[in-house]
Amino acid sequence: NAGVTQTPKFQVLKTGQSMTLQCAQDMNHEYMSWYRQDPGMGLRLIHYSVGAGITDQGEVPNGYNVSRSTTEDFPLRLLSAAPSQTSVYFCASSYQGMSYNSPLHFGNGTRLTVT
């Protein structure tokens, strides 16, 4: 059981480039989400999904896209990277949606630098 797997671990982009952060879980969790972590600001929710084919915006969705074609995978796309998107990104999953009080399981993060 690998849990939540994020790739890559580190990435450097130039302003304007696009990329996809990968997230996969093998726990058959319905709920998946993406957070960004910035110093002094904790974890802020970008997008989340309550099941395959369903996604919704979180607190800070601008500049990011997501899709959920399978239960296992929840990629995060940066369409045109900006320096303000320099951050550590965490993917998390949960057995059920947040309305069921299920704890989140986190991956080990992707550290992204945009120059």
Next chain:
Amino acid sequence: GENVEQHPSTLSVQEGDSAVIKCTYSDSASNYFPWYKQELGKGPQLIIDIRSNVGEKKDQRIAVTLNKTAKHFSLHITETQPEDSAVYFCAASIADMRFGAGTRLTVK
């Protein structure tokens, strides 16, 4: 949306002492309050959680208390050890989970 505030931002204690971290939340509909521990280079890991129908929960050296009327909850760590040194996050949840800014705990 929900707003979670966490204090203090840094906390330094001597080994064997107790540590207390406090959080407040804004939405009275929040009903689930987990605490996460994050070690360097890793993702946050759940250490304890409490639901809104419970006032207190304990797991060995860790306890969490919840005051729904005042909308605040606290993490208590007793007999602290060097391996307790980490960043701790509180969170509150209804439709999605919102986190506090974190507390860096150092056990000397």
